[in-house]
Amino acid sequence: MTTLAAISLSAPTMAMGAGLMVLPIAAHLLNRKARRRVIFPSIELLVSVSANQSKFFKLRRWWLLLLRCLAVLAIVAAFMQPMWLSAGAQRAAGRGGAVVMVIDTSASTGQLHGGVPAIQSMRAKADHVLDTLVPGSEHANIIYAAARPYSIFASMTTHIDALRSGLIDIEPTHERADLIGALSLAGRMLSDYAGPRRLVIVSDMQESNWSDAIDSLRRDATISAGTRVTVLTPNGTSPANLSLHRPSVRPAAPRIGQPFSLAVTLTNHSDRVQPASVRVTIDGRPFASKPLTINPRQQIEVAFSTTFDKPGEHRVIYSIPGDAMAVDDDCYQLVRVVQQTPVILLTDDDVNGPGSAGYFMARSLAPYGDARDRYDVRLVRSTDPFPFTIGDTAVVFVGRAGLLGDNQVKALLQHIERGGGVVFFYGDAPALMNLEVLGRLKPNAILPWHPVAPQAQERTGQPLTLTGGDWRSPLLARFDEAARLSLAQIQVRQAWSGGPIDQNAQALLSYADGTPALVWREVGAGKLAIANFSADQSHSDLGKHGLFVALMQGLADELQTAHQPSDSNLVGRAANLMTSVPIDRRGPAPLVYQPDGRTPVEATLDLGDHNSRMVLSEPSKPGFYTAQQGDTILGTVAINIDPRESDLRSMNADVLTSALKANAGDAAVEASSVTPGLTYHAKGLWGWLLVFACVLLGSEMFLLGYWRR
């Protein structure tokens, strides 16, 4: 848009239409050539009377040309959409008003309304807002609210056309928008301007996205006082949508030939019953399809059972038929099939020294000591540098070990929260202190039970027996009556005491006096278990029994990751890609490629001895990201969109406007489904120009007829 004094041109490029002026000029020249020539006998008399003819007549054609040219110019000017700026607008322009538009580009803006993506109508609204701005006078900028908000220009600009060009290529991302970040950025940009400030929010008003921002808006001042805030709300109601998310595999790292289940959560975000058919493809080949009907607002876990006969990474894609939002109709999952389930045994015992707890624990998990074992036991000492590579490890068994450092404890907590399992076994004072350190990381949110001092059962002469248990739990269901009787015969000479277990915890085994013997709780996506016994023969004879083998292997199976972490491996968030192949340190630099397999993405490499981790800073699309070193595939990670983006319900605009008012103090906040620019202080002139053009053409035709009559 170009401003000429009090007139603003919305489409100045239409000025190229002035080239049409060549038409009346050409007509004029052709008519001039076509003027009638008469060979007359003698023009002596004509010459003598020519002085009496009207001087005006020689200018007639010029008058007609002038009228025609003016008519063409008026029509071209009308197409340039000029607007007459009122005095207020001119003053505002003179004061250099500032406008920042925050445009929501989250994945939900790709929802279709009548076949048209919501982002398109949002773009049109934003375009209309730009139409109301005065180029060269008003400062403006556009902020895209994606996972990482960014503005088209680093600072405010008066180049409105450039902003309009930036709008042309706007597309919905696959990310969840950081609306607070975007509003904060807008607030910072506007705070530098003393003149009139406007903040325009263009969003699909997705409730699941804005609900997080509402609390933050009420809490933290983001928008400077005096800012006029306009929320452009979407037209129409939210369309029905089905989504797939939260893929899971149980167990997390199945072994070859081991039956396991693949599952995905199907959610009906609409208010009506919907049929659906979930299809599964594994490694690009159709595997199964399951038709079903899902009730309004219902979530169903759709599971499929299978086995793999080859180790390595397998790509699983769940799909449903297309609906109003296509991006959540596919869900991606990577299943890593292993020869042996990797477990970590964290102990300072000599695992080869018969009688120690470490000895019995290692033997219970890997009795053969070769490939026939189900578990790949990795021995880690408390003195080993952390973080050790526990990324692909299912369970960490913490035996008798020394005092762990804070970073080591934090790494264990991180492993649990990401879906791993950790079992702390009874031990000496360092074991209890390690538990205390772990519990302090998140008080009352980690430990299933707070053990205190060990009971000196030997002093009282009354050993403990394992008599109680939740025998229906998956862990103990394998223990039959005989096994339970045998277990009750085992005498435990040392164990911790303590109060009742946490309300979120589950006691699996207990001693005869009610003291918890084996208790666990879910922490994040994983589980933390405390075994109030030790396999050390000085504490009990448990390690010598086969029951201990069953118990250890049961723990190793049940504590494996059962669900993909809900807060990781999402579009727009950093994701870890664990390599399954050692990286050649002398080879080419490893690269991570987008799902198209061609476009590399930004990633940082964290080298490990066996496995390395590549951190994807912000994957932008769902799908499988592959790390490669040359032609060697190092590993793969599946990225999905945030499940909250699938819920397309809109928030009531009043809730947002009240939060914005609370945030910005005396700000004038309004919500509208139409562009406020239409109420801007300018009046369109194109209608008058067209009328003027009609008057000119009418005059031209009248004069032409009059002069030729």
Next chain:
Amino acid sequence: MTEPAVQPSPIHASRYLRVQDLASLRNVLFAPRRPIRGQYAGRHASRQRGHRVEFNDYRDYTPGDEVGDIDWKVFGRSDRLFIKLFEHQTDMTVGLLIDASASMDYDGLDPHRPVRRAQSWMGKLRSLGTKRDTMRTGPAIDNPSKYDQACLMASAIAFLTARQQDRIALAFARRGLHREHDARGGFEQLNHILRATERVRVRGDARLAESIQQYTQSLPRRSLLIVFSDLMEGRDAILDALSAFSKRGGEAIVFHVLHEDELRLPDLPEAVFIDSETGQRVRLNVPDIRDIYESHVRQAADAWRDGLTVRGIDYHPVSTAMHYHEAISDYLFTRAARA
């Protein structure tokens, strides 16, 4: 049984002569208003005496007069001597002078002019095979130019003159005088004249005054000069030339031939007018000047009329819109009325 032989006409087929058009003039005698001097006996009055043909007047006897001329009967009644005067009747010489300048070629803004000419040529070809019929009907000229109109009138007058056994001469004013045929009588002379009118191509200026001056010197002193022209040249010189001829005893008639477009400008909104003789141009808005132009044309015609009439010369304006024989009839009857 064979058809009776048709008596061949002595008149050459011409696009400028339609005998049947002149039927209304069969009883009209084309005669000069003044007595003329002729070479042979004819039907026109002459100041020549010596032959007692028709009584004219009496005068007193003066010594030296022929005694035989004394009217003795009058002497017997009045006792006075009177000489009896007789009028000598002689033939008439008519000199036709046609303006063949380029301006005479104007036949209006007819866009179908080439077609008309082609039709004219076709008519001429037809006339070669059917001379007699052509003479009866004659080729029609729908949209005559000024030259055509002048030739039509000149041919008609030549026909009347030849029929009266008078002598006819023809000349053209085209870049000076072009004498075609000296004065002779008879239809053979008429045929020569008709061919000459068709043969001439109009072009250039007329130099009419110079042509009149030269032409009148070749004519007998008391002959009849008929000028057909649009009079687009200097009036004074032409008047002087005609006046000189008139003073010598001749009689002159001027047919001022104008096209209708010259009298009333063509119906055009705007046009560039190009002088047919000089090439000079003027751009005009016709509706603006139409009235003033017509006024000027009338004034010019009046000036010619006044200038010629004062000198005893007949002036008769002719428009191409008029049928030529109507123009001649009009003139002859007007002339007869004046006489």
